[in-house]
Amino acid sequence: xxxxMGKCINKGVKKITYSYRKVRFExxxxxxxxxxALAVLIIVIGIFFTLVVQSxxxxxxxxxxxxxxxxxxPVSDMYGAFPFLLGTLLTSFLALIISIPFSFAIAVYLGExxxxxxxxxxxxxxxxxIAAVPSVIYGFWALVTLVPIVRNFETKIGVAPYGVGIFTxxxxxxxxxxxxxxxxxxxxxxxxxxxxxxxxxSLGATxxxxxxxxxxxxxxxxxxxxxxxxxxxxxGETMAVTMVIGNTSIIPTSIFSPGNTMASVIANEFxxxxxxxxxxxxxxxxxxxxxxxxxxxxxxxxxxxxxxYD
Amino acid sequence: xxxxxxxxxxxxxxxxxxxxxxxxxxxxxxxxxIAILYFVVREGITRINWNFLIHIPKPVGEEGGGxxxxxxxxxxxxxxxALIAIPVGIFSGIYLSxxxxxxxxxxxxxxxxxxxxxPSIVIGIVIYFWIVKPSGTFSAISGSIALAIMMLxxxxxxxxxxxxxxxxxxxxxxxxxxxxxxxxxxxxxxPCGMSGILSGVILAVARIAGETAxxxxxxFGNPYLSTNIAKPMQTLPLLIFNYATSPYEDWHNxxxxxxxxxxxxxxLLNIITKLVTKKWKVQL
Numbered sequence: 176x177x178x179x180m181g182k183c184i185n186k187g188v189k190k191i192t193y194s195y196r197k198v199r200f201e202x203x204x205x206x207x208x209x210x211x212a213l214a215v216l217i218i219v220i221g222i223f224f225t226l227v228v229q230s231x232x233x234x235x236x237x238x239x240x241x242x243x244x245x246x247x248x249p250v251s252d253m254y255g256a257f258p259f260l261l262g263t264l265l266t267s268f269l270a271l272i273i274s275i276p277f278s279f280a281i282a283v284y285l286g287e288x289x290x291x292x293x294x295x296x297x298x299x300x301x302x303x304x305i306a307a308v309p310s311v312i313y314g315f316w317a318l319v320t321l322v323p324i325v326r327n328f329e330t331k332i333g334v335a336p337y338g339v340g341i342f343t344x345x346x347x348x349x350x351x352x353x354x355x356x357x358x359x360x361x362x363x364x365x366x367x368x369x370x371x372x373x374x375x376x377s378l379g380a381t382x383x384x385x386x387x388x389x390x391x392x393x394x395x396x397x398x399x400x401x402x403x404x405x406x407x408x409x410x411g412e413t414m415a416v417t418m419v420i421g422n423t424s425i426i427p428t429s430i431f432s433p434g435n436t437m438a439s440v441i442a443n444e445f446x447x448x449x450x451x452x453x454x455x456x457x458x459x460x461x462x463x464x465x466x467x468x469x470x471x472x473x474x475x476x477x478x479x480x481x482x483x484y485d
Numbered sequence: 486x487x488x489x490x491x492x493x494x495x496x497x498x499x500x501x502x503x504x505x506x507x508x509x510x511x512x513x514x515x516x517x518x519i520a521i522l523y524f525v526v527r528e529g530i531t532r533i534n535w536n537f538l539i540h541i542p543k544p545v546g547e548e549g550g551g552x553x554x555x556x557x558x559x560x561x562x563x564x565x566x567a568l569i570a571i572p573v574g575i576f577s578g579i580y581l582s583x584x585x586x587x588x589x590x591x592x593x594x595x596x597x598x599x600x601x602x603x604p605s606i607v608i609g610i611v612i613y614f615w616i617v618k619p620s621g622t623f624s625a626i627s628g629s630i631a632l633a634i635m636m637l638x639x640x641x642x643x644x645x646x647x648x649x650x651x652x653x654x655x656x657x658x659x660x661x662x663x664x665x666x667x668x669x670x671x672x673x674x675x676p677c678g679m680s681g682i683l684s685g686v687i688l689a690v691a692r693i694a695g696e697t698a699x700x701x702x703x704x705f706g707n708p709y710l711s712t713n714i715a716k717p718m719q720t721l722p723l724l725i726f727n728y729a730t731s732p733y734e735d736w737h738n739x740x741x742x743x744x745x746x747x748x749x750x751x752x753l754l755n756i757i758t759k760l761v762t763k764k765w766k767v768q769l
Contacts, residue, residue: 197665204667208583211576212593215641218634219596222603222611229614280510288507301515307755308521309695311722312744315729316521350517381500411604413698414722418730438606438698445610445702461607472602 223465230459232451241459247424247440249448254456256463258426262434263464265341266416267409269430270348274405278353282360282398283386290365299361306354314418317347322419329431339421340433347415352408356401363397363482364390400478407471411464413438437464522748528738529745537742541710542724545733552743554710558718559747562625562704563694565714566632571686574637578644578682579670601638608634609699617703625711625718628704632696636689643685647678684761691754695747697722721747 233241237254244255281302289295325346326338367390375385391398421433422443435443437460448454536551543550577593584590608631616627651674659669675682700706705717706727721743728740 201666204670208576208580209589211573212580212589214573215577215600215637216589216593216596218637219599219603221615222607225611225614226607276510277514280507281514284507284511288504298511298515301518304752304755305514305518307691307751308518309697309722309747309751311695311697311725311729312521312525312748315725315740315744316524318729320520320524350514353514381496383500383503384496386503407602411602411606413604413606414726418726438604441606441610442698442701445613458610461610464604465607468602468604469599472598476598 226458226462226465230455230462233455233459236452237456237459241456242463245426249444249450249453252450252452254452256437256456256460258424259435259437259440259460260463262341262420262427263410263436263438265427265430265434266344266348266420266436267406269341269345270352270409271402271406273345273349274353274356275402277349278356278360278401278405279398281353281357282364282401283390285357286361286364287386287390288382302354302357305350310351310412310415311418313347313351314415317343317415317419321346334429334431337421337431337433339419340431341420341427342430344416344420344436345430347419348409348412351412351415352405355408356398356405359401359404359479360394360398363394363401366482367393396478397482400475400482403471403475403478407468407475410471411438411468413442417442437461525741525744525748528741529743529748532738532742533745542708542728542736542739545735547735550735550739552721552724552739552746554707555719555721555724555743556746557710557712558625558704558707559694559720559722561712561714562629562632562700562718562720563690565626565629566636566693567686567690569629569633570636570640570689573633574640574686574689575644575675575682577637578641579648579675581641581645582648583670597638597641600634601642604698605635605696606698606701609702612699613702620715622715623703623705623717625704625714625716628700628718628720629714631699631703632693635693635696635699639689639692640682640685643688644678644682647681647685648674650681651677680761680764684758687754687758687761691751691758694754695722695751697726701726721750 233254237244241254241256242260243257244253245257246253246255247258281298285295285299289298321343322338325340325343326336329336329338371389371393372385375389380388416436417439420435420439422435422439423433424435424440425432427434441457441461441464445454445457448457536549538551538556539553540549540551541554542552577597581590581594581597612627612631612634616630617623620627655673655677656669659673664672700720700723704720704723706723707717707719711718725740725743725747728736728743731737
């Protein structure tokens with residue numbers, strides 16, 4: 176009797192500990208979900224603080240004039256970021272200007288003219304492929320085929336024929352960033368209500384007039400967001416640019432002269448920076464790059480969000 | 486009457502000119518793509534043979550040599566990166582879809598958005614200070630961690646978006662049967678969204694398989710065959726970068742072969758993503 180009762184109690188205790196363990200496991204599970212979500216946040220904050228802390232020596236010794244000092248000469252301990260800021264701005268904006276007609280055309284073609292045909296599908300896949308090709312392959316291709324072409328072109332128009340330089344990098348960058356603005360633009364143009372377009376057609380508008388007077392005004396801010404996201408890509412792109420920009424720290428005098436961008440100077444000089452200030456000046460460049468791309472991406476994302484909720 | 490007719494002709498003409506321009510510019514962009522593919526295939530395919538795949542690079546001036554070290558290194562680094570990123574990414578994705586409006590998910594979502602836009606070279610630098618400098622040596626594992634950080638946003642986003650679409654009554658049915666929370670999530674919700682999660686993971690791998698910049702200061706490269714993840718390791722993109730910018734013809738040839746293999750690999754990953762998304766009709 177006592178034995179049977181003991182068994183019974185034992186069973187009950189086992190059951191309780193079992194469900195207790197289940198509850199505990201559930202709590203651990205919930206907590207680990209939360210921790211991983213927290214980890215992502217911590218990584219981003221960690222990235223920012225690491226950059227700030229590591230660039231402290233340069234911020235302290237060089238101050239704010241670092242941004243517009245024009246000489247970058249690590250041998251004589253002079254650090255000025257201006258040539259790289261200018262190089263980055265020139266390459267990115269030039270690339271943006273070159274890429275806009277193409278990404279706009281692709282967005283309109285896939286969003287309005289040919290939404291379901293096989294040719295449209297083919298073009299869509301090819302545009303996705305452009306985004307998939309690794310940047311070092313772009314760089315290699317540009318080095319071998321694009322540089323001689325640009326050199327010929329430069330000889331013809333009578334500027335110093337380097338071949339490499341800001342112009343060449345802009346072309347490569349332009350090809351690489353087309354997919355970002357194009358695919359976003361296509362999505363947004365598809366979202367334009369067909370009642371609006373049909374209304375315009377029924378009033379006798381031609382296709383061009385529909386695009387210009389209905390689709391464009393409706394998607395304007397979204398297309399701007401797409402362009403901003405491409406700009407973010409162009410600013411941070413490293414490998415392809417490093418391979419074809421020529422890598423000199425002299426201020427570029429024209430769009431055909433060689434130069435350096437922030438990302439390319441980091442890629443080139445980071446492992447050979449032997450002094451604290453030198454190294455932290457490079458990290459300060461990375462910090463600037465980080466902040467600029469974050470701001471641009473945030474603005475772009477904000478615009479898109481407003482778009483999809485409207 | 487004639488004026489309106491003229492005006493109409495002008496408008497129709499303008500519209501067709503616009504149509505022509507759109508088609509022209511849209512298809513012009515395929516020319517550089519085809520040129521790149523043609524070049525890589527033409528230069529690369531002749532280098533590919535058995536020796537190219539199983540030997541390590543020879544010194545300048547010697548015939549032959551291969552890229553075995555880079556192939557193996559790329560494989561190891563990408564696999565380790567995926568092993569790190571997949572659990573963390575899927576778990577945060579689950580958290581974000583389960584807690585849509587908590588304060589942590591707001592900040593976490595913002596962090597994912599920021600992380601997606603961070604230039605890859607910046608991640609390389611940060612990992613250099615987090616892992617390479619304290620441990621005193623460049624290592625493959627640091628490269629994997631840098632790549633894993635780049636994979637996270639893609640995996641998190643696709644997991645969150647997929648799980649959001651799963652009807653709530655599936656979850657409620659699970660709870661009604663007395664299942665504990667973790668079993669409902671891991672046995673009911675995640676299997677339902679498997680296809681979307683899977684395609685996110687493959688897409689993330691495809692995105693980082695060709696990355697060079699974060700590996701410059703982490704995995705660093707290594708001319709010899711190495712399987713030790715605590716030591717520097719060669720990868721395909723690093724090999725292409727180093728050899729393409731070198732002045733030697735032999736090394737250029739190796740780089741073309743490596744480019745060909747890298748391109749095929751990435752194409753395959755993209756095609757697999759396409760097939761997965763098409764088969765299960767996932768929206769990414």
